[in-house]
Amino acid sequence: MTGEVWVVGETDRGSLAESTPGVATLGSAVAGQAGLIPVGILVGDGIAEAEALAAYVPHVLKVGLPPHGDWVDPADAAAAIAHLARQRGPAYLLVPGTPWGRSVAGSLAARLGWGVISNAQRITWDDGPVIETIVFRSETRVQSRFAAEHGIVTVQPNVTPPVKLGGPGAFEQVEIRLVHEERSQVRRVERSTVATQPLAAVRPALEGSRVVVAGGAGVGSADAWRVVEQLADALGGAVGASRPPVDLGWAPPSCQVGQSGKTIRPDLYVALGISGEILHRMGMRAARTVVAVSLDPDAPFRAHADLFVVADLHELVPALLAEIDARHHARTGHAMPGNQTSACAANEDAPWTHRPDPAAT
Amino acid sequence: MHVVILVKAVPNNAETARLTPDLRIDRSAADPILNPNDEHAVEVALRLADADPSVQTTMLTMGPPEAWGGLSKAVAAGVGRSVLVSDARLEDSCILSTARVLAAALARQPFDLVLGGQDTSDGGGGMVVAAVATLLGQPFLANASEVLVTGGEVHVRQERDDGFDRIAAPLPALVTVTRAVGAFRYPSLRSIMATRSRRPEILALDDLGIGPDTVGRAAATTRVVKATIPEPAQEARVVTGDVPAAARAVADFLAERGFVP
Numbered sequence: 293m294t295g296e297v298w299v300v301g302e303t304d305r306g307s308l309a310e311s312t313p314g315v316a317t318l319g320s321a322v323a324g325q326a327g328l329i330p331v332g333i334l335v336g337d338g339i340a341e342a343e344a345l346a347a348y349v350p351h352v353l354k355v356g357l358p359p360h361g362d363w364v365d366p367a368d369a370a371a372a373i374a375h376l377a378r379q380r381g382p383a384y385l386l387v388p389g390t391p392w393g394r395s396v397a398g399s400l401a402a403r404l405g406w407g408v409i410s411n412a413q414r415i416t417w418d419d420g421p422v423i424e425t426i427v428f429r430s431e432t433r434v435q436s437r438f439a440a441e442h443g444i445v446t447v448q449p450n451v452t453p454p455v456k457l458g459g460p461g462a463f464e465q466v467e468i469r470l471v472h473e474e475r476s477q478v479r480r481v482e483r484s485t486v487a488t489q490p491l492a493a494v495r496p497a498l499e500g501s502r503v504v505v506a507g508g509a510g511v512g513s514a515d516a517w518r519v520v521e522q523l524a525d526a527l528g529g530a531v532g533a534s535r536p537p538v539d540l541g542w543a544p545p546s547c548q549v550g551q552s553g554k555t556i557r558p559d560l561y562v563a564l565g566i567s568g569e570i571l572h573r574m575g576m577r578a579a580r581t582v583v584a585v586s587l588d589p590d591a592p593f594r595a596h597a598d599l600f601v602v603a604d605l606h607e608l609v610p611a612l613l614a615e616i617d618a619r620h621h622a623r624t625g626h627a628m629p630g631n632q633t634s635a636c637a638a639n640e641d642a643p644w645t646h647r648p649d650p651a652a653t
Numbered sequence: 654m655h656v657v658i659l660v661k662a663v664p665n666n667a668e669t670a671r672l673t674p675d676l677r678i679d680r681s682a683a684d685p686i687l688n689p690n691d692e693h694a695v696e697v698a699l700r701l702a703d704a705d706p707s708v709q710t711t712m713l714t715m716g717p718p719e720a721w722g723g724l725s726k727a728v729a730a731g732v733g734r735s736v737l738v739s740d741a742r743l744e745d746s747c748i749l750s751t752a753r754v755l756a757a758a759l760a761r762q763p764f765d766l767v768l769g770g771q772d773t774s775d776g777g778g779g780m781v782v783a784a785v786a787t788l789l790g791q792p793f794l795a796n797a798s799e800v801l802v803t804g805g806e807v808h809v810r811q812e813r814d815d816g817f818d819r820i821a822a823p824l825p826a827l828v829t830v831t832r833a834v835g836a837f838r839y840p841s842l843r844s845i846m847a848t849r850s851r852r853p854e855i856l857a858l859d860d861l862g863i864g865p866d867t868v869g870r871a872a873a874t875t876r877v878v879k880a881t882i883p884e885p886a887q888e889a890r891v892v893t894g895d896v897p898a899a900a901r902a903v904a905d906f907l908a909e910r911g912f913v914p
Contacts, residue, residue, distance in 0.1 A: 398783025407874025410778030482819035611900035
């Protein structure tokens with residue numbers, strides 16, 4: 293079999309989106325197994341984004357469209373990619389399973405008349421791609437195949453750790469002309485940037501953090517979200533979230549852990565008010581130690597945590613903070629500074645775990 | 654203004670949802686309900702109708718006749734008209750077939766705004782509405798946390814890591830919403846009783862002018878080849894009881910593993 297496996301890159305405000313490198317690595321691996329050629333596709337004006345994609349997939353086609361600034365409408369991306377696909381005849385298209393990628397993939401399926409399989413966890417090759425997904429609370433692993441020798445796959449972000457290729461990336465510029473009727477009528481009318489909160493700057497980033505404290509629907513409100521941040525600060529960890537707090541605006545999308553968010557591998561994962569459905573656990577099941585606090589004694593985390601606490605998190609977390617504070621005080625003779633004020637405290641109130649240990653000096 | 658809500662009936666309890674031996678969703682294992690993310694799309698439609706009594710709302714779905722049992726609560730909450738595309742030849746429709754059928758059903762009726770949930774709790778692909786929009790050649794705006802209809806346009810807010818975007822398109826347009834748009838108004842018992850004899854208009858493939866060889870099993874572009882249910886995992890150490898003792902137990906556990914002093 294000859295042909296190409298395409299990896300569609302997503303851009304995010306002038307950079308390659310963090311969902312893309314892992315998909316590119318998976319695409320290169322599948323192409324390698326299949327004897328196909330991996331090709332990255334980057335729609336948009338950005339040269340830096342195309343070069344960034346080329347660090348993960350050896351051949352990148354940068355598809356120029358009339359300028360949109362740093363925003364590419366998914367329907368325009370799909371129209372351009374469909375044109376290019378008709379010219380070059382790729383076999384399979386891999387797309388990040390993000391909101392943007394899903395929109396592109398759905399539109400591409402309609403334009404090309406190809407099958408589409410969503411939320412791939414794993415792709416292997418057996419005379420064609422075998423796509424593994426996980427469904428239902430029973431976590432049934434489902435393997436699917438395409439009926440034809442082509443298809444579109446959305447890939448769960450962050451399931452494949454990205455691996456950079458040896459050399460610097462290079463790309464080839466391709467011009468696609470969309471006629472007026474093909475252009476999307478969707479336009480961006482406002483781009484709003486919210487100033488980053490001071491304390492977020494001193495908290496570790498979610499990826500790579502040794503400790504993560506995450507909140508879910510059980511936290512209850514944007515105001516109550518502070519308890520998640522307080523415990524994260526007391527443990528020197530990053531803040532994470534399941535999907536409901538992100539959808540409801542309590543936490544930014546960058547905090548989201550799970551199928552449509554990030555995949556992380558911390559030493560300690562503390563879940564507050566998260567039931568532990570598979571879609572969430574897909575993002576954290578590599579955590580070494582999992583502590584879950586839930587009001588529901590039968591929440592899925594009961595079977596997927598190391599310690600499962602049946603309690604109201606709004607009572608438990610303050611008690612736990614006091615307990616941690618007392619233990620710290622007993623050891624050092626100092627109270628825990630991070631616990632003195634709200635999580636929105638000024639910069640100098642960095643969590644105690646970030647400070648030099650007074651007992652050691 | 655005509656507002657059409659694309660909805661799906663999904664198996665009620667993810668706990669009991671399963672596949673049949675021939676690897677299809679076992680619809681006998683759980684009662685159908687309105688897909689939870691679609692509830693928010695229904696709510697947006699009802700709010701538009703609250704604000705402007707001339708707004709007409711129609712719910713459109715595709716599924717087996719039993720699907721209706723899960724969708725009637727949207728009618729009780731105030732949705733005006735319901736259309737169910739149901740045909741035995743639609744069984745095993747893939748995402749592309751489903752989009753073709755919904756696009757054909759939309760094409761035969763007036764619409765200014767089409768609303769859907771961001772994805773479903775059973776399939777979870779989140780791609781059908783995008784595909785329908787492309788088949789109809791109309792703008793698609795995904796994952797709206799706010800929906801505003803003004804001056805013949807729809808304006809949508811999308812949440813971003815560092816803030817938000819607002820995107821806009823002329824009507825007619827298709828929009829998917831997140832739960833941030835607001836909670837579904839659960840209907841009162843009185844309105845459930847008052848609407849319980851309502852039934853959807855049923856359309857079959859022939860009504861849509863779709864040939865049976867272009868949808869359903871005959872035209873499926875994808876197929877499930879294997880399904881494995883994992884062994885149940887081992888239960889965690891469980892802490893219950895009064896809060897101070899539970900907090901101490903958690904702190905002890907964290908201390909054992911070196912995360913706190």
